[in-house]
Amino acid sequence: MEITLKKGGGVTCSPAERHGSAHSLSVYTTKRLNETGFPKEGEARSSFSSPKQIIFDVVASMSVVGKSANIFWQECPVRKLDRQKLLKQKGCVIWITGLSGSGKSTLACTLDRDLHSRGKLAYVLDGDNLRHGLNKDLGFSAEDRAENIRRVGEVAKLFADAGLICIASLISPYRKDRDSCRAILPDLSFIEVFMNMPLDLCEARDPKGLYKLARAGKIKGFTGIDDPYEPPLNCEIEIQQENGVCPSPCAMAGQVVGYLEEKGFLRE
Numbered sequence: 001m002e003i004t005l006k007k008g009g010g011v012t013c014s015p016a017e018r019h020g021s022a023h024s025l026s027v028y029t030t031k032r033l034n035e036t037g038f039p040k041e042g043e044a045r046s047s048f049s050s051p052k053q054i055i056f057d058v059v060a061s062m063s064v065v066g067k068s069a070n071i072f073w074q075e076c077p078v079r080k081l082d083r084q085k086l087l088k089q090k091g092c093v094i095w096i097t098g099l100s101g102s103g104k105s106t107l108a109c110t111l112d113r114d115l116h117s118r119g120k121l122a123y124v125l126d127g128d129n130l131r132h133g134l135n136k137d138l139g140f141s142a143e144d145r146a147e148n149i150r151r152v153g154e155v156a157k158l159f160a161d162a163g164l165i166c167i168a169s170l171i172s173p174y175r176k177d178r179d180s181c182r183a184i185l186p187d188l189s190f191i192e193v194f195m196n197m198p199l200d201l202c203e204a205r206d207p208k209g210l211y212k213l214a215r216a217g218k219i220k221g222f223t224g225i226d227d228p229y230e231p232p233l234n235c236e237i238e239i240q241q242e243n244g245v246c247p248s249p250c251a252m253a254g255q256v257v258g259y260l261e262e263k264g265f266l267r268e
């Protein structure tokens with residue numbers, strides 16, 4: 001383990017160390033550190049021995065994350081496994097991506113109802129809805145969409161950790177942003193569902209009249225018209241037309257439920 005005390009009191013250590021056993025030491029307080037003395041600025045150690053070890057362990061449990069210095073990871077006694085046992089299911093994120101009008105919300109709601117009727121706890125995070133609150137400070141530039149996806153990914157991660165089947169339904173047009181969400185979730189618990197519907201079908205549906213406005217130049221940067229959509233390269237589930245016909249909402253939800261059953265997410 002190597003830790004370095006930074007100017008201003010922050011401490012650097014690797015993410016593995018931050019999320020490792022050092023966390024359990026966060027019960028030690030800064031007061032205790034003050035009593036015993038901080039290591040000197042710039043001081044780095046590769047191994048520690050008593051009596052200073054405990055001090056360095058405490059310091060190692062402090063992190064600099066983004067703009068926050070001197071923060072700790074607080075472990076709680078009830079774990080994800082305990083919650084999953086209670087709920088008789090496994091927490092995961094079903095990430096539905098696709099063009100506006102491709103059927104994301106329809107699938108999310110149908111799937112939610114289907115799981116509910118099976119006694120499974122799910123919750124829908126809808127892009128449009130989240131932009132009414134959590135993400136109301138964001139627009140549709142590439143940077144704002146990236147921040148939108150990042151925040152929803154973090155919320156979805158919390159829901160999955162709570163043991164829920166979290167259904168996130170967002171255009172999420174950039175592969176890199178979706179992959180970043182995948183990267184923060186435990187292996188296999190990020191299930192990417194691609195609504196692979198042709199643009200002309202989505203545009204013909206146009207339930208909100210947005211494509212019409214985009215074509216008329218009244219909405220700038222509309223996905224699929226004058227803004228990019230990057231389809232997934234390796235998604236877990238792809239929903240597409242068969243012989244030019246879109247599967248029914250129940251059939252789309254059935255495809256996802258089949259996957260969840262097969263992979264064991266619907267049992268503890």
Ligand SMILES: Nc1ncnc2c1ncn2[C@@H]1O[C@H](COP(=O)(O)OS(=O)(=O)O)[C@@H](OP(=O)(O)O)[C@H]1O
Pocket residue numbers: 099100101104105126127128131140144145146148149169170171172173208210219220221222223
């Ligand atoms: N410029 C532009 N491009 C795409 N979509 C737009 C735009 N402006 C507004 N809307 C409406 O916002 C909904 C998409 O929000 P998301 O949060 O899912 O978008 S993103 O993931 O950040 O790209 C989207 O909802 P859906 O139609 O359900 O996809 C639209 O209702």
Ligand SMILES: Nc1ncnc2c1ncn2[C@@H]1O[C@H](COP(=O)(O)OP(=O)(O)O)[C@@H](O)[C@H]1O
Pocket residue numbers: 098099100101102103104105106107205207246247248249252
């Ligand atoms: N499988 C389907 N079969 C027929 N119509 C559908 C299907 N899925 C969605 N639709 C219709 O297409 C339109 C767009 O669906 P929606 O779920 O709102 O898309 P998105 O959330 O991707 O914008 C809606 O009018 C919806 O009723």
